[in-house]
Amino acid sequence: MKVFNTLTGKKEEFVPIEEGKVRMYVCGPTVYNLIHIGNARPMIIFDTARRYMEYKGYEVNYVSNFTDVDDKIIKAAKEEGVDASVISERYIEECKKDMAAMNVRPATTHPKATEEIDGMIDMIKTLIDLDYAYVAEDGTVYYRTRKFKDYGKLSHKNLDDLRAGNRSLLVTGEDQKEDPLDFVLWKPKKEGEPYWESPWCEGRPGWHIECSVMSKKYLGEMIDIHAGGEDLVFPHHENEIAQSEACNGKEFARYWLHNAFLNIDNKKMSKSLGNFFTVRDISEKYDLQVLRFFMLSAHYRMPLNFSAELMQAAKNSLERIENAQANLKHLINNAPEKTISEEEQALSNKSTDFECEFETAMDDDFNTADAITAVFNLVKFINTNTSSDNSRSYLTGLSERLIKLCDILGLKVDKAEELLDADIEALIEERTQARKAKNFARADEIRNELLEKGIVLEDTREGVKWHRT
Numbered sequence: 032m033k034v035f036n037t038l039t040g041k042k043e044e045f046v047p048i049e050e051g052k053v054r055m056y057v058c059g060p061t062v063y064n065l066i067h068i069g070n071a072r073p074m075i076i077f078d079t080a081r082r083y084m085e086y087k088g089y090e091v092n093y094v095s096n097f098t099d100v101d102d103k104i105i106k107a108a109k110e111e112g113v114d115a116s117v118i119s120e121r122y123i124e125e126c127k128k129d130m131a132a133m134n135v136r137p138a139t140t141h142p143k144a145t146e147e148i149d150g151m152i153d154m155i156k157t158l159i160d161l162d163y164a165y166v167a168e169d170g171t172v173y174y175r176t177r178k179f180k181d182y183g184k185l186s187h188k189n190l191d192d193l194r195a196g197n198r199s200l201l202v203t204g205e206d207q208k209e210d211p212l213d214f215v216l217w218k219p220k221k222e223g224e225p226y227w228e229s230p231w232c233e234g235r236p237g238w239h240i241e242c243s244v245m246s247k248k249y250l251g252e253m254i255d256i257h258a259g260g261e262d263l264v265f266p267h268h269e270n271e272i273a274q275s276e277a278c279n280g281k282e283f284a285r286y287w288l289h290n291a292f293l294n295i296d297n298k299k300m301s302k303s304l305g306n307f308f309t310v311r312d313i314s315e316k317y318d319l320q321v322l323r324f325f326m327l328s329a330h331y332r333m334p335l336n337f338s339a340e341l342m343q344a345a346k347n348s349l350e351r352i353e354n355a356q357a358n359l360k361h362l363i364n365n366a367p368e369k370t371i372s373e374e375e376q377a378l379s380n381k382s383t384d385f386e387c388e389f390e391t392a393m394d395d396d397f398n399t400a401d402a403i404t405a406v407f408n409l410v411k412f413i414n415t416n417t418s419s420d421n422s423r424s425y426l427t428g429l430s431e432r433l434i435k436l437c438d439i440l441g442l443k444v445d446k447a448e449e450l451l452d453a454d455i456e457a458l459i460e461e462r463t464q465a466r467k468a469k470n471f472a473r474a475d476e477i478r479n480e481l482l483e484k485g486i487v488l489e490d491t492r493e494g495v496k497w498h499r500t
């Protein structure tokens with residue numbers, strides 16, 4: 032399997048640190064509002080990468096954070112007159128619902144910045160001890176960027192060019208910096224803002240430190256893959272490298288993967304430009320499987336322009352796959368009782384070609400666009416090589432192959448696979464019992480299992496309510 036590594040600017044053979052295991056960290060959203068479909072691109076892409084690596088037999092430890100302390104969250108909280116945590120908790124829950132509806136599996140761990148402050152303080156202390164950070168008069172702690180010799184290695188920027196081209200790096204209130212390139216690790220509180228005690232001042236962390244800390248805590252000092260949208264390459268990921276490598280004295284992440292933007296009218300979709308659709312907006316018009324298909328129809332490193340026409344095309348394409356599966360199901364249910372014929376066996380063997388084609392595409396830096404072509408080749412093959420005369424085992428083999436490939440892409444094409452209401456009720460009851468017995472691990476496991484199948488639970492005063500996404 033090859034992946035394109037931003038660090039080296041090359042496609043490289045993927046070799047994990049520990050055989051058979053992948054440690055992967057994906058920078059998650061800042062939770063101050065409903066996520067937009069630009070935020071959904073890395074979620075869908077890297078969830079698909081995870082699914083594919085699991086299919087290949089890797090055990091993937093997948094960590095993705097929620098940034099739950101930030102200026103935008105504080106601003107939203109002030110506007111509503113509530114605590115910042117009310118805003119962040121609300122949008123974490125909403126984000127999880129959107130993820131489930133897009134069939135994005137919950138991460139192995141979803142750490143929240145506000146729950147990792149102690150770890151951040153520890154890492155900052157170490158950076159100060161090692162002279163990579165310093166405390167300014169007002170208690171702000173800055174990272175001494177120039178001291179980190181490899182600074183710029185990810186974004187391929189040169190420190191002097193950066194400084195010359197970026198006078199604006201020195202913003203108001205930051206005149207205590209030794210160098211305009213230095214960035215904040217810890218900053219003093221402002222009136223009405225959430226804050227934590229620290230050795231330097233009551234305040235809160237800068238944004239970059241959280242990912243260095245959470246990645247280390249949940250995955251270890253060295254990880255295999257660090258990923259996110261391409262806007263994170265500089266400064267966020269560059270700063271993460273500077274923090275982690277200075278602190279741990281080791282390479283931080285081996286492979287850096289970045290998705291290109293989801294655009295609208297060829298401009299980046301973003302909250303600040305106001306040119307966005309939330310995932311929720313899209314869910315009112317389409318099944319979010321369609322959104323997922325649309326995202327996967329382009330390679331993740333290619334910019335993707337959102338349009339109603341492309342969404343319609345995605346919907347039609349997905350329906351072609353679903354129809355092939357529905358036809359197969361019908362044939363299977365009515366298939367004559369007979370053993371698989373030699374001719375069927377030969378065709379069945381031939382259909383493995385499409386699986387190989389699929390794997391070749393995915394092995395080439397997760398080329399989902401070509402992987403989808405392979406799925407369509409299989410669909411075409413199914414449509415031309417099946418009839419009511421075929422044996423059940425031949426038909427079932429084809430159906431399983433189709434479902435398996437779609438499942439790697441996170442596309443549910445077998446409608447009959449959905450859980451029945453009675454199964455859901457039984458799991459909810461088991462979860463209630465587990466909670467009563469204080470077996471919260473099992474309770475969480477059930478919640479996640481249901482989420483994966485598109486069932487969202489809500490704990491209300493009247494008991495547990497559920498709905499399908």
Ligand code: AMP
Nearest residue numbers: 059060061069070072259260292293300
């Ligand atoms: P944010 O909440 O802005 O920190 O973004 C969360 C994730 O979404 C990051 O990995 C961003 O790079 C990514 N992202 C934000 N906007 C877009 C976009 N228009 N296209 C692709 N990825 C995006």
Ligand code: ZN
Nearest residue numbers: 058059242267
């Ligand atoms: Zn991050």
